[in-house]
Amino acid sequence: MRPISVATAGTGRRFGLRAAAIEYSTWLLLLALVAVGTWVTPLFLTIGNFNDILQQSSIVGVMAIGQFLVILTGGIDLGVGSMLALSAIVGALGVSVGPIAGIAGSLAVCGAIGAATGIVVALGRMPPFIVTFGVLAIARGVALTITSGKPVNLAPSWFLDIGTGLWPQTIWAGVILIAFLILAKLPTGRHIYATGGNIDAARVSGIDTTAILVLVYTLSALCAAIGGLIFTARSTVALPTYGAGYELQTIAACVLGGTDLFGGTGKLSGVVLGVIILTMLSNILDLTGVNPFWNFIAVGAALWISVSFRSRLTASGR
Template identity: 45%
Template sequence: MNGIQNEAKTIKLNKAKPFDLKETFKNPEILTLIGFFVLCIFFSLFTEEFFTGTNISNIIRQVSINGILAVGMTFVILTGGIDLSVGSVLALTGTIMAGLMINVGLPPILAVLIGILLGALLGYINGIFVSYARIPAIIVTLAMMEAARGVALLYTGGYPLSGLPSSFAFIGRGYLFEVIPMPAVIMILVFIVAYIILNHLPFGRHIYAIGGNEEAVRLSGVKVKRIKTLVYLISGITASISGLIMTARLSSGQPMAGEGYELDAIAAVVLGGTSIAGGRGHIFGTLLGALLMGVLSNGLNLMGVSPHVQRVLKGVIIVGAIYYSSRSQKD
């Protein structure tokens, strides 16, 4: 008799919960995915060029740049920080790569390596001031945003650096197996690495924990300052990889490249469900957010919407996403 009762209890416990539409829509990743498909349908109805092969390729290339930026931003925001310098670091590292190839004659591989190391250094400097000097991240990265942009303009004299090797352009314009754009290949690899770090390594678990309760993590013996410094270093690396793709795509080093891209990266992260307060989010959501932002920008451009109006819309989207995320957490 007791065995039958225990079995009945087990069946009751294992019974599937009924589908709850309200709970489903509390998941920001689901909403972002739905929004992505809705935008695709909308723009395909009102613009003839949206679903052309050329335009889809352009969307993928643009999403790749913002998506890679957003990966680094995800790491930073998960710890409760912010990085406003990513657009300027993109520009500076891109112009340095171009200058080393054009003016110094370095091979592309060596120039790219130096550019990525420079991005890592700039991110490391951000991390040092945020973690050890305890200066608010918004102040440190705002200062780096201005400084990096200024150095890029000084280095180039305010003019683009042209004359890059034709082989270098393959990174931004080429295709893998003549089908997949190379920027998309690089973005996928970056997301895979980020997924492994955040979900399968102690370093990733510590990042989430710091965003949830930094003081408790510190008391448990984790070296919080070192982890937060490394997070900003990662953001610098992803910014330099985005700078590599943009420089190769434009076949020139542009000192004003990436202006305002920090807003797009933050929007992608927040739309993907990462809490702006830190401690909660998923790298897959960031990818969805980057796709949505890419489709939105492309579609509005095709419809002839003013860039100024687009900036207003992006600001509204960010505030709305943060508000919805905070309400979902309270509920």
């Protein structure tokens, strides 16, 4: 057997470090943010503040899980922000009949739109960007038409509780658990990854790619609906303008978590960390009294840094 030279061993160690850096880049970014937050303000490293971060993460977090499932198939869902608004309006109107009616109505309407989106993408062979951009406009237009652009106030009920206390975090944890079971414990998870890796090969191998696409877009719409219900319960009023820009936040969370936008690659844990990183950025800026409009700049900078870091490490390993 040929002995391993010092140069070869050194290369192996460098490759191992490079692979570890790529694998745990999201964790490194999170730890860097924790260090910065601890350094700039003593209010950051407290249990109360971390609970606030988790609560603030919950809405985008739930929606990012649905976006993640879509991206794994090589698609994109630009309609989640508008679906949040539609969910808020339908839920608020339904709560006047009863909380269960509001929740069921919201999930039913958004789920149906999500299923229709998946059908159009799969059977119409249309680009997901175009289809979901249409959903963005349609859902927002329906929400504005129903309300004539006016707010809908919520009647007092137990429905308001889901926006307070530990309920948002608990709901987010439940959605994460369901996504984990789908991706890691059921054949459906392997089919989702396979569809994103190569849809033609997946179809030839016997996977019903149409059913997979309908499923992920339906789940994304349902996640947006849940986010809208939490948002409405927290604010106690529904507005048809809710959710603007949330589609970009969910995509950013997936990218920060290492998800490949071309599909087939990504980890659920990375998306959760990506959401927390986005929220932590805003939290640090808020605690230090920085103009909130800097949040957009901070998110963009974090995306650049994260993607550039991974790209350089990947390129240097070739």
